[in-house]
Amino acid sequence: MTDTPTKSIKAVKQLVAKADYAEALAALRALARPEDDFTNQHKYFKVLESMPRESLGLRPLRIALVGTSTTDYLCEPLRVRLALDGFDADIHQAEFNTLDQTLLDPAGALYAFDPEIVWIVVNHRDVTPLPEPGASAEEAEACVRRAVERFTGLWDAVARNGSAYVIQSNAALPLERVYGNYEGVAAWGGINALRAFNLALARACRPGVTVLDADYVSALHGKAAWFDERYWNNSRNACSFDAMGLLAHHFSRLVCGIKGLARKCLVLDLDNTLWGGVIGDDGLAGIRLGGSATGEAFVEFQRYCKRLRERGVVLCVCSKNDEDNARQPFLEHPDMVLRLEDIAVFVANWENKADNIRHIAETLEIGLDSLVFVDDNPVERELVASMLPMVAVPEMPEDPAYFVRALDRERCFETVAFSAEDRARADMYRNNAQRKSLQRQFTDINEFLRDLGMRAASADFDDMSLPRVAQLINKSNQFHLTTTRYTEARLRDMMADPATVCRAFKLADKFGDNGLISLVILKPHGDDALIVDTFVMSCRVLSRGMEEFVHNEMVEACRAMGRTRLIGEYRPTKKNRLVADLYERLGFAHTTTDAQGNAFWELAITDDLAPRTPFIERTDW
C-alpha cells in the first residue's frame, strides 16, 4: 500500500457515495490495519457507519461489554474489525465499572439485551488480593484462587441467565515492579501473582468460556506504549488508544473461532514462498532451502506451516510450475520440511491462480471463505484478492525471514478448542481428495462406493461426543437443513428429554476414520409424528450413502416410538442450497411452504417402507 490512509479513505468514501457498498467494504478491508492508530480507526468507523448496515450482507452479532474500565472507545474499532470479519455487531455497554452488579442481576439490562457474547474486560488492577510481601507459596496460591473465584462466579451467573459465550480478558502484566526483578522470582511477587492468576484463569475455562490473552496483545503492541497512565487517570482507559485496533482485531478473530468461521485451509505458492529461487530455472541444487541464512528462513516458514497442519489446518499447493518440477523438492530435497503427504491438493500448472484456488476449494468441498492464500508475488496476491474476495490474502514482506510473522499476525486460524478430530482433520481432507481422484477412475459410482469399504455407527449423544456435536451444529452451514444453533447446555436439556431423539453418526472407510460426521435431533410433533429439528452432516462425506444411512435410522426411530409420520423441514439460507431437495431425494412428499420460504416434507412410516440401501456396513460405535 503506497496510499496514505487519508488518501485511500477518500477512495472508500467515493465508493460509498456511488452506493457501491460491497466494493467499499472490500476497499476498507484492504486499507484498515489493526495496528493503525486510533485516529485512523475512528475514520474507518465513520466511513463504515456511513454505509447502510443492511446493505453489507453481514451476519448480526450481539455483544455485551462489561468491565472495570471504560469501554466506550473500544466500540469503534470493534465495530470495524468485526465488520471486516463479516459481523454486524450490536454492542451493548454495561454502566461504567458495574461488572459484578451487572452480571449478577438476572433482571438487568445486559440479560435483557440477550447477548451472544459477553466480553468481561478487566485489567491487572482487578487481581486482588495480591499476596503480602514474604507470604508463603500456599498463601500466594490462596490469593490467586480468591481472585479467580470472583470471575468463575460471574461466568456461572452468565450461564444461569442466558446462553452467551463468555470471553474473559486476562491481566496484561504491568510495567512497574516495586521489588524489581525479584517480583518475577518470589512466589508472592506481584508480577508472579499476576502470572499465576492468568494461568489459573485459563485452567478454570470451561465450555462456553474462553480467555482473550490481553497480556499477549499488550506485549505484541509493546507494553510501554500499551499503558498510558494519563488516559487511565483522565478517563479510566486501561490501554492506550492506539492499541485498541489491535485488541479489537484479536477479539474479532477469537469471535470467528467461537462462531466456527475461522479459516481451515492454507494454500501455498512454491517458488520464493516455500524455497528461495525458481525450481524450474535453478534446479534442485540451485534453490535456497536450508544451509544459508536465506535458506533457513524458508525452512522456518515450512516448519510453521507443518505445525499448522498438525493442528488440523489443511495445506494445499498452488504454483505456476510444471508438475514434475514442482514435486521434485518434496521428493528429493533433504531440507524440505513439508512432504507430499502433508499436501491435501497439489496444483502445479500454468492456469491462473484464482481458477486453481476455486478448484482446490471444490475438491476439498469447503467454501472459499475457509481459505488463506500465501504467495510472495504481489501480482498473484492481487489477482486472487480481487477475483476471490472471500479468500484471505495476507500481505507478505519481501524478506522471507518475516514470513512466519506476517502469516501469524493475521490470526486466521483461531479456535477455542482442540479435539482429536482437529488433529486428524488435515489427514481426513487429504484422504478425501484422494477418494475424489479415485472416484475419477471408476465409471460406475456404485462400484466406487462399494470399493470404499465404508463402515458407519450410530449412538445417542453423550458427554464424550457432546463437544463435537455442538461444534458440528454450530459450524455447519451447507448440509444443515434448519440452521439451528445450540449451546451445549441446551443440547443437554434435549438429551435428558426421553421424547427427543439425539443421534450421532460416525463413518470410516478404507482411507481412514472420518469421526463423528452427522447428527439428527428428532422431536415429537402431535401424537403421531416426529419432526426433524436438526439434520447436519459434514460436507466431507456427502453423496456417499450416509444420507440414506441416517434416513434409515430416522425411520427406525419413528417405529420404535410408535410414530407413523416423519416430518422434514428445509429452511433456505444463502449457504444450504445443497440440501434443498434432500427430502425429495429421500422419498419424502412435499406438503407446504410457508411465507418465509420454509418447506415442509413428510414421509409416511408404513410397514412396507423399505430401508434405503447405502453401501455402508453398520458397526458398533
Next chain:
Amino acid sequence: MSNREEIRKRLQAIFQEVFDDDELEIDDATSADDVDDWDSIMHITLMVAVEKEFGMQFNAEEIGKLSGVGGLIDLIEQRAG
C-alpha cells in the same frame, strides 16, 4: 499568517475528520455547544487526534478540560512555545 491562525487551520482539519463534517468551520469562540456530537466522549477522541497532529502530549487534566477552541489553541501555543 499568525501562529494562532495556523494552529486554527490545522485544528479545523482535525475537527472535520473527527466529526466527519467537511463543512465544519471553527474559531476561538467555537465551543462544544456549537458542534454536534462534541460531548465528553468525543472530546477525548478529538484530543487523541490533536496530540498526534501536533506531536505533543497533554496531561490528564488538560485532556479532560472541555474549554472550547480558543482554550485549545492557547494550550497548543503554550505547549509548543
